[in-house]
Amino acid sequence: MLILTTAPVASRAGSTTGYAAPAAGPPAQGGRHVLLIAYDLRNGGISKITRSFLNAAGRLRWQVKVADARSSNEAVREQLLLQATDKDVAGVALIGADSAGFHLELTMLRQMGKTAVGWHAGGNPGPNAELFANVTTDPLAVAQTAVDYAISSSAGAIGAVILTDSHFTIAMRKSAAMKAALLACKRCKVLSVEDVDLSKAAQAIPALVPALARRYGHSWTHTLAINDLYFDNTNFPMHQAGRSDIVNISAGDGSNSAMNRIREGISQQKATVAEPCNQQGWQLADELNRGFARQPPSGFVSRPILVTREKLLAHSRDGDIDDDQAYRQAYLDIWFKKP
Incomplete structure (x- = not known):
């Protein structure tokens, strides 16, 4: 230790x-x-x-x-x-x-x-x-912000997979709130809620992505996760599965790696709802x-920050977005x- x-x-x-x-x-x-x-x-x-x-x-x-x-x-x-x-x-x-x-x-x-x-x-x-x-931040506000972005940035039907971790009360509240918000949207469907241990995400995600792609096909359009960490390892398996169309959105964290990949536009993660x-x-x-x-x-109670590529490009690369x-x-x- x-x-x-x-x-x-x-x-x-x-x-x-x-x-x-x-x-x-x-x-x-x-x-x-x-x-x-x-x-x-x-x-x-x-x-x-x-x-x-x-x-x-x-x-x-x-x-x-x-x-x-x-x-x-x-x-x-x-x-x-x-x-x-x-x-x-x-x-x-x-x-x-x-x-x-x-x-x-x-x-x-x-x-x-x-x-x-x-x-x-x-x-x-x-x-x-x-x-x-x-x-x-209020986990319900974070969840709603992520879902609102998914809906507002997409014109067609939404089929969402939600990634969460049952080890954490806050994660379960966020994922439940995202599910409820999506179910209230007439053109949205929750395909599944996947319980994936954050500490084992690097090993679990590469196997989970192709399994979800086989199970749901092109009805899977969005992934909403309770933490950016899940998206550290999604791009390659999604590319292998021929699913570069899926939009990934994180309802929490705002890690440096997530900020970098969103800013550079090199990832299927399009937004994160960052903690200040x-x-x-x-x-x-x-x-x-x-x-x-x-x-x-x-x-x-501090407010969450919706971070998109547009927001990052308008902000200095040298400083933290909330500082x-x-x-x-x-x-x-x-x-x-x-x-």
């Missing part, structure tokens, strides 16, 4: 949604020790969130230890039990692992007076049974800061506001 070490808003009155940050909150609670457990740093979204969180934590003068579980729930559990219980650790950030699978461990940490937050660690934004706050990961890394730090200050979570700096200043104003 990889271990890395790095050095260094008013109470909620109701849920808010926007691009930047909450209006107010507690000042910086400096000098804290935090354990960040990444489910798999090979995942683009998880690695981007981790980098953004570390950037924010540095401004808050926290000491952060990063543990990479490499897609192992047992490794997550080991870190929760062995490292998070250390008396110096004040808080835990759980990145990309479903918190429900660690209910006992996270309940124990709460009873010890520690604050736990997560990113994509549950089916909804905000607090849950295990976490002080879970940071994510840079902003969410700072929100994750802010929610943890609120827990340290014994104030309630913010209730803030407009406004959120950083907004959080710094909260943490270091002048008396």
Whole structure:
């Protein structure tokens, strides 16, 4: 297991949604020790969130230890039990692992007076049974955005295969919402919902694509997935199957590899509904800061970003599409506001 070490808003009155940050909150609670457990740093979204969180934590003068579980729930559990219980650790950030699978461990940490937050660690934004706050866009909004793009960018009948991963509550909510939205469209049909383990997608997808092509033929026009990772390995098997006409759309993530292939127009993936990961890394730090200050979570929910080739070509290649700096200043104003 990889271990890395790095050095260094008013109470909620109701849920808010926007691009930047909450209006107010507690000042910086400096000098804290935090354990960040990444489910798999090979995942683009998880690695981007981790980098953004570390950037924010540095401004808050926290000491952060990063543990990479490499897609192992047992490794997550080991870190929760062995490292998070250390008396110096004040808080835990759980990145990309479903918190429900660690209910006992996270309940124990709460009873010890520690604050736990997560990113994509549950089916909804905000607090849950295990976490002080879970940071994510609204999965239903992400799903609807992906389906709306599929419908608006296609004139004919749509036959969709949906790719999901039952290991994650948020993934199942997204795929269920995509299915419901497609069923509400008169010219749309859901051919199947395929449960494919994200951590094994590279091995599973090359075998799944030709099987789906044989099963559904040209009635298969679109693939909608809960994560870009599925489309890292679809182009070659689709080409081999003679199905370069299929349109692939991701309802989540916005990985660097997906951005590159969409921008260059060399892929059948035409869009991704990206998380504003840079902003969410700072929100994750802010929610943890609120827990340290014994104030309630913010209730803030960031908006997903529909990313197409047109949007990418209009944006600088050098910068992240969600990194407009406004959120950083907004959080710094909260943490270091002048008396």
